[in-house]
Amino acid sequence: AQSVTQLDSQVPVFEEAPVELRCNYSSSVSVYLFWYVQYPNQGLQLLLKYLSGSTLVKGINGFEAEFNKSQTSFHLRKPSVHISDTAEYFCAVSGSLSGGYNKLIFGAGTRLAVHP
Amino acid sequence: EAQVTQNPRYLITVTGKKLTVTCSQNMNHEYMSWYRQDPGLGLRQIYYSMNVEVTDKGDVPEGYKVSRKEKRNFPLILESPSPNQTSLYFCASSLFGQTTYEQYFGPGTRLTVT
Numbered sequence: 001a002q003s004v005t006q007l008d009s010q011v012p013v014f015e016e017a018p019v020e021l022r023c024n025y026s027s028s029v030s031v032y033l034f035w036y037v038q039y040p041n042q043g044l045q046l047l048l049k050y051l052s053g054s055t056l057v058k059g060i061n062g063f064e065a066e067f068n069k070s071q072t073s074f075h076l077r078k079p080s081v082h083i084s085d086t087a088e089y090f091c092a093v094s095g096s097l098s099g100g101y102n103k104l105i106f107g108a109g110t111r112l113a114v115h116p
Numbered sequence: 117e118a119q120v121t122q123n124p125r126y127l128i129t130v131t132g133k134k135l136t137v138t139c140s141q142n143m144n145h146e147y148m149s150w151y152r153q154d155p156g157l158g159l160r161q162i163y164y165s166m167n168v169e170v171t172d173k174g175d176v177p178e179g180y181k182v183s184r185k186e187k188r189n190f191p192l193i194l195e196s197p198s199p200n201q202t203s204l205y206f207c208a209s210s211l212f213g214q215t216t217y218e219q220y221f222g223p224g225t226r227l228t229v230t
Binding site (some may be wrong): 006007032036042043044045046049051090092094095101102103104105107108109115 | 147149151156157158159160161164166174206208210212213215216217218219221222223224
């Protein structure tokens with residue numbers, strides 16, 4: 001079965017600094033990868049997704065992620081964060097080994113705290 | 117506006133008192149599912165439905181029921197809630213097929229069972 005590991009439960013960072021949120025998954029077989037963001041007291045919003053093609057994926061709000069098949073990683077990056085990026089971020093995977101293309105397997109989440 | 121709605125948004129109840137959380141989508145999506153979110157565990161799928169009258173268990177189905185009588189609605193039923201079902205619940209919907217489609221999430225329902 002597919003699994004997702006988010007390596008950091010909390011990431012504190014100062015405003016305008018770069019940030020990387022790390023995500024590893026267990027298998028590269030027929031896998032699709034996602035990053036979702038959850039702002040306080042809100043639902044989940046899709047930041048970006050990797051389905052196929054270029055391994056560098058650009059998303060909303062200046063975020064990007066790189067699919068690395070050999071390292072089974074899909075780390076999320078932003079070159080300069082803002083206070084408004086403070087939120088919880090979830091990495092997720094779907095595919096044939098996760099129970100179907102529509103079922104998402106989520107990591108435990110990473111809480112990004114941006115300080116002034 | 118394309119959206120998934122859930123009601124209620126907040127609910128406090130007592131052990132054993134049956135409750136239903138409603139979910140509705142206006143995007144004509146075939147696939148709908150329920151997740152629960154717990155600290156340190158992320159989101160886990162409870163039940164899903166591939167179309168009307170087709171439902172199946174997810175990873176944590178114990179203590180929950182669902183039904184799909186109409187394409188737009190997918191209620192989550194807790195017939196005898198227990199404190200370990202205190203959680204944040206999300207409904208999601210998407211198209212369905214032999215590839216992956218974007219999941220649209222509702223705003224969440226925070227349930228407390230005392």
